[in-house]
Amino acid sequence: MPKANKNVNFGYYSGWMVSKNTWIINFMDGSQNIYLLEGDQAAMLIDTGYGQGNLRAYVEKLTDKPVIVVNTHFHLDHYGGNAEWEKVYVADQWEKDATPGYQENDQNFPHPDYERVIVGDGFEFDLGGRVIRVLRAKVAHCNSSLFFYDAGNNMLFSGDEFESGQTLMFLGEPNTLKERLKNMRENAERLYALCDEHTLVLPNHNGAPIAREYFLDYIGLVDSIFRGNAEIEDDLNHKYINEMPGHEKYCRVRFGGASIFADKEEVLEAAKA
Numbered sequence: 001m002p003k004a005n006k007n008v009n010f011g012y013y014s015g016w017m018v019s020k021n022t023w024i025i026n027f028m029d030g031s032q033n034i035y036l037l038e039g040d041q042a043a044m045l046i047d048t049g050y051g052q053g054n055l056r057a058y059v060e061k062l063t064d065k066p067v068i069v070v071n072t073h074f075h076l077d078h079y080g081g082n083a084e085w086e087k088v089y090v091a092d093q094w095e096k097d098a099t100p101g102y103q104e105n106d107q108n109f110p111h112p113d114y115e116r117v118i119v120g121d122g123f124e125f126d127l128g129g130r131v132i133r134v135l136r137a138k139v140a141h142c143n144s145s146l147f148f149y150d151a152g153n154n155m156l157f158s159g160d161e162f163e164s165g166q167t168l169m170f171l172g173e174p175n176t177l178k179e180r181l182k183n184m185r186e187n188a189e190r191l192y193a194l195c196d197e198h199t200l201v202l203p204n205h206n207g208a209p210i211a212r213e214y215f216l217d218y219i220g221l222v223d224s225i226f227r228g229n230a231e232i233e234d235d236l237n238h239k240y241i242n243e244m245p246g247h248e249k250y251c252r253v254r255f256g257g258a259s260i261f262a263d264k265e266e267v268l269e270a271a272k273a
C-alpha cells in the first residue's frame with residue numbers, strides 16, 4: 001500500500017457523479033477537484049492531487065476500466081500522486097513547474113520512475129465513444145497547462161488557468177506578467193469560442209462548474225490592467241496564500257466574477273506602455 005506524503009495533511013477523497021460517467025473527486029479540504037471521465041473502453045483521470053496516497057485505490061472503486069492519467073499542469077497539488085501509476089500524460093515544459101525535489105515525493109509510491117508522455121495541442125484521447133481533445137494553453141498561470149475538451153458531453157476542463165475564485169498569476173517565470181496576461185486573454189478568447197451556454201466549465205479549485213461568461217470577465221480584467229484602471233485590492237483574503245512567506249507583495253485584481261493574484265508592482269508595470 002502506498003505511503004501518504006508526510007508533508008501533506010489535506011484530508012481524504014470524496015466523490016460524486018456530476019453527470020453520467022463523470023465524477024468529481026473532491027480533495028484538499030474541499031478546495032480541489034480531480035476529475036474522472038469514463039468511456040466504453042477506458043477512463044481518464046485528470047490530475048492526481050497532492051500525493052496523499054491511495055488515490056488509485058479510490059479511483060479503482062469508481063471504475064473498472066483501464067485508467068489513462070493526465071495532468072492539467074505540473075504543480076505539486078496536481079501531479080503529487082502521479083507515481084501511483086505507471087504512465088502519465090503531461091505538457092512539454094513540465095520541468096519548469098515541478099517543485100524542486102519532486103522525485104522525493106515519488107519515492108513514496110509504487111512507480112517512482114513512472115513514464116511521462118508529452119502531449120500537445122490537438123492530441124485526442126479516445127476512451128471509447130468519448131473523445132477528449134487536448135488544447136495547449138499559452139503560458140499564463142504556469143508553463144505547462146493543458147485544457148481538456150470533451151465535445152460530446154460539452155465539458156471543458158480549465159485546470160488552474162481559470163479557477164473559480166481567482167487565478168494565481170505569480171508562478172510563471174521567466175515570462176513577465178504583461179506577457180502572461182496577454183496569453184491569459186488569448187486563452188480566454190479561445191475557450192469562450194469553444195463554449196456555448198450549456199458547457200460545463202470545470203476548474204480544479206474552489207468549486208465547479210463556472211459559467212462561460214467568466215472568460216469574458218477575464219478578458220475585461222486583462223484589459224482593465226492594460227488601461228491602468230484595474231480594481232486592485234491589497235487584502236488577498238485567501239486561506240493558504242495568506243500564510244505564504246512574502247505574500248504581502250501580492251494583490252488581488254477583480255473584474256466582474258474574475259480575479260487574479262499577482263505581484264502588485266508587476267501589475268502596475270503591466271499598465272505602462
Ligand SMILES: [Zn+2]
Nearest residue numbers: 073075142160
Ligand atoms: Zn497550479
